[in-house]
Amino acid sequence: xxxxxxxxxxxxxxxxxxxxxxxxxxxxxxxxxxxxxxxxxxxxxxxxxxx
Numbered sequence: 312x313x314x315x316x317x318x319x320x321x322x323x324x325x326x327x328x329x330x331x332x333x334x335x336x337x338x339x340x341x342x343x344x345x346x347x348x349x350x351x352x353x354x355x356x357x358x359x360x361x362x
Contacts, residue, residue, distance in 0.1 A: 325352075329351050329355065333349050
């Protein structure tokens with residue numbers, strides 16, 4: 312049971328971390344890195360929703 316909930320939680324946290332990085336990159340006006348992280352974070356959450 313614990314293993315079943317661990318993976319979605321870690322994926323969610325990874326996605327959240329990506330969006331935090333995006334916010335920091337936008338503040339630094341480095342939007343190219345931010346864009347990559349948005350795509351990565353969205354992909355992680357999309358996989359999480361589908362599974």
